[in-house]
Amino acid sequence: MDALPEFELLRPTTLDQAIKARAAHPASRPLGGGTDLVVNIRRGIVAPPVLIDVNNVAELRAIRADAKSIEVGAAVTLTELAEHPDVLKFYPVVAQAAAHIAGPTHRNMGTVGGNICLDTRCIFYNQSEWWRSANDHCLKTTGTVCHVAPKSRGVCFATFSGDLAPAFLTLNAEADIAGPAGKRSVPLNSLYIGFSRQDQPVTETLGDGKFYLALRPGELVTHVRAKNTTGLVSAYDKIRIRRSIEYPVAGVAVALRRDGNKLAELRVAFTGTNPRPVLLEGTAALCGGELNDHFFKGLDELVRDQIMAMKTTFTPGHYRRRVAGVLARRLVTKLFAA
Ligand SMILES: Cc1cc2nc3c(=O)[nH]c(=O)nc-3n(C[C@H](O)[C@H](O)[C@H](O)COP(=O)(O)OP(=O)(O)OC[C@H]3O[C@@H](n4cnc5c(N)ncnc54)[C@H](O)[C@@H]3O)c2cc1C
Numbered sequence: 001m002d003a004l005p006e007f008e009l010l011r012p013t014t015l016d017q018a019i020k021a022r023a024a025h026p027a028s029r030p031l032g033g034g035t036d037l038v039v040n041i042r043r044g045i046v047a048p049p050v051l052i053d054v055n056n057v058a059e060l061r062a063i064r065a066d067a068k069s070i071e072v073g074a075a076v077t078l079t080e081l082a083e084h085p086d087v088l089k090f091y092p093v094v095a096q097a098a099a100h101i102a103g104p105t106h107r108n109m110g111t112v113g114g115n116i117c118l119d120t121r122c123i124f125y126n127q128s129e130w131w132r133s134a135n136d137h138c139l140k141t142t143g144t145v146c147h148v149a150p151k152s153r154g155v156c157f158a159t160f161s162g163d164l165a166p167a168f169l170t171l172n173a174e175a176d177i178a179g180p181a182g183k184r185s186v187p188l189n190s191l192y193i194g195f196s197r198q199d200q201p202v203t204e205t206l207g208d209g210k211f212y213l214a215l216r217p218g219e220l221v222t223h224v225r226a227k228n229t230t231g232l233v234s235a236y237d238k239i240r241i242r243r244s245i246e247y248p249v250a251g252v253a254v255a256l257r258r259d260g261n262k263l264a265e266l267r268v269a270f271t272g273t274n275p276r277p278v279l280l281e282g283t284a285a286l287c288g289g290e291l292n293d294h295f296f297k298g299l300d301e302l303v304r305d306q307i308m309a310m311k312t313t314f315t316p317g318h319y320r321r322r323v324a325g326v327l328a329r330r331l332v333t334k335l336f337a338a
């Protein structure tokens, strides 16, 4: 295992101090639990000279959840989120997603901000320095070619695998962001820009597996917030190779509302497939009726059209897309019957 390089660790206690530290050190990185970032530093994938530990910033440490809304600070740990009684009661999809992340020790350290902003993953990227250099690197780091899609013309397809994002997407959540230019809020869905379109250049709003977040220089995610919807039931599930501790082969969050025997509203979101978490578009057209063959055929078609799993993991892309579709069907069936 490679040794950690030198870096400076700053520990602000207020958000203002954290933002000023980010501005003073443009090459710095925010540090949550470090359960992904420190691994990547050790592997020589990134080498930030300064880490800004946000865990002592009191205003980022709170969970507020009741029947009306949920607000979670970026420095809240995954264990705290998974075990919070009002999150379990009113927003089960969030608690279940948090409980499905990695193993217990990672969840004790890992934070909501780190999970929401989790780096994208690929078998050619999450490797040691010597492994990557033997392959002449790839364009997510210092190389010039994508080994997954050598004809990608500068586009990276590394996969977003955070479990919390799809859960919050089904609640139509917003992300609060703070930076040198002040505070702003965006729909969580627009924080993720990993569209990986080969026919269009990578821009500030149309990114790929390398440029996957719409954060501006020096910005931090401070909170994730959502309003509750009366009658909405929700759940999260994922398939992973090792059930005790593993990123998703595919992860699915579903939230739906019933009106009698009819489906009134449906929200489905995925992780572990595309360079961004995917909130399925077009589900409104599937609502208004009962769950029947026609409904499931329509759901399968939306998954087939919008889930673009590439060979970025040891599990083949077409298998991950099948898994995503099967999980979605199962969760919708279970929640509709609940
Ligand atoms: C063996 C193993 C298994 C894992 N399994 C899973 C899994 O099943 N599901 C899963 O989702 N993850 C998994 N992970 C990854 C990781 O443990 C979690 O995603 C965790 O939630 C990351 O949070 P963290 O606070 O440790 O992030 P860090 O490692 O501290 O940070 C991750 C990234 O987010 C940035 N960041 C942190 N906080 C903020 C902020 N407030 N604003 C902006 N950027 C920020 C960091 O700069 C960094 O780029 C696994 C990791 C390991 C080692």
Ligand code: SF4
Residues within 6 Å of the ligand: 121, 122, 123, 124, 125, 138, 139, 140, 141, 145, 146, 147, 148, 149, 155, 156, 157, 158, 209, 312
């Ligand atoms: S998808 Fe291509 S460019 Fe992106 S990390 Fe993998 S090999 Fe590198």
